[in-house]
Amino acid sequence: MNLQWRSGNRFELLENGEQFFPRVVELVGQARTEVLVETFILFDDKVGRQLREALIAAARRGVQVEVTVDGYGSEGLPQEFVQGMTEAGVGFHVFDPRPRLLGMRTNWFRRLHRKIVTIDGRIALIGGINFGADHLADYGPEAKQDYSLQIEGPLAGDLREFAREALAPVRGRGPRLRRREPPQASPYEEGAGRLVLRDNNHHPSDIERYYRAGIRAARRDILIANAYFFPGYRLLRDLANAARRGVRVRLILQGEPDMPAAKLAASMLYEYLLQAGVQIYEYCERPLHAKVACMDDSWLTVGSSNLDPLSLSLNLEANVVVHDTGLNTALRDSLERLIAEQCRPAPLPARSGRKLRRMWTGVFVFHFLRRFPAWAGYFPAHRPRLKTFQAKEFDQAQVQESV
Known part of the structure; x- marks a missing residue:
C-alpha cells in the first residue's frame, strides 16, 4: 500500500477507557460489512467480554469480523472466551504464539503492539488503549491514563487497508508496503x-x-x-x-x-x-x-x-x-x-x-x-506469523503446538 498524507479527515480525541470502550462497542454495533481489530492485549474481564459480545453480534448479522491479538500480551485468554467468537464466525488470529519454557514466556521480542480498529473502511480508531478494565478509573490506583483517536475520511481507509493486509501472513504473504522513505513534508x-x-x-x-x-x-x-x-x-x-x-x-x-x-x-x-x-x-x-x-x-x-x-x-x-x-x-x-x-x-x-x-x-x-x-x-x-483458530480449536495446548 502507498503510505502518504491524506486530506479531508475528521478527528475526535478519546481519553481513557471511559470514552474509548463505549465508542468501539457503538461503532461495532453499527457495522454493516467489516470490523477489523488489532490489539496487544485483550483480557477476559468486563471490557473484553463486552467487546466479545459486540463482535459476536456483528458476525451473526453477516459482518466479516477479524480479531488479531499478540501472543505475548494476550496469552491468558481461556478457551471458552475464544470459542464463542469463532463459533459465531469471528476470525481469531494470534501473532507469534509460542510455548512457555520452564514456566516462562519465550516470545519477548517482536511483539505486535498496535491498537487499531476499523469499521466498514470508513471509520478507524488508533492509539495506545488495550481492551482491559485497567484502562477504567474504577479499576483503582493502577488504572491507566491514555488516549485514542477516532478518524473519519481517507486516512481511515488507509488504516483499513493496512489492517487488512496485515492478515496476509495467514494466506502466506506479507503486507505490501512501500520501502523506507524520508519523512514527507505535510501539505499543512x-x-x-x-x-x-x-x-x-x-x-x-x-x-x-x-x-x-x-x-x-x-x-x-x-x-x-x-x-x-x-x-x-x-x-x-x-x-x-x-x-x-x-x-x-x-x-x-x-x-x-x-x-x-x-x-x-x-x-x-x-x-x-x-x-x-x-x-x-x-x-x-x-x-x-x-x-x-x-x-x-x-x-x-x-x-x-x-x-x-x-x-x-x-x-x-x-x-x-x-x-x-x-x-x-x-x-x-x-x-x-x-x-x-x-x-x-x-x-x-x-x-x-x-x-x-x-x-x-x-x-x-x-x-x-x-x-x-x-x-x-x-x-x-x-x-510476521499469525495462527488462525477455528471453532472449538483454541486452547493453550493448541497455542503451544502451533509453533
Missing part, C-alpha cells in the same frame, strides 16, 4: 494526516524519524507525554537542541509507573535534558500509558509507540501524524490539565551523586542509546 492542510509504521522490514525507524522531524520543525512549543521514555540519542539531542534554540519543550513521564524500571531508565536522562532547558513533569495520579505529542499549533501524533527500545527497535507499532489545529488544541488542553493538576516537576539528581550520574549517563547510557538500533538486529527475529 487542516485535517491532513498519515499512517506511520514501525516494522522489522521496510519501516524500522519511521516513527522515530517522524518524531524527530516534528521536533526539528517546532518553533514555539513541544509537549510530549510518553509512558516508557528511553529514546535513541539522536531524538534526545533534537529535544535538547530545540530547548536551546528557545522552544518550550515539556515532557510528561511516569511518576507512579506500573513498571518501576521504566521510571529508573527515564530518570537517567533527566540531567542531560534539564540542563538543556527541557521541562520534565512526572505524572503521579496513576500509571501513565500515553503515547502522544503535540507541537506548535497543529502538529500531533497519537498511536501505540512508546519512546523506548522495545517500541523504536523491536515491536510492530502504528501511529498517525496529523496536522489539525482543533485536535492539537484538544490534546494540548488535556495534557496541560495533567501538568496543572496531577504532575510534579522532575527533580535534578542530588548534588552528591551528580558527578557519578553524569559519568554513568555519558559513558553507558548514551553509548547504549547510540548503538541499540543496530544491536536490536541480533535479537530473535522472524517474519
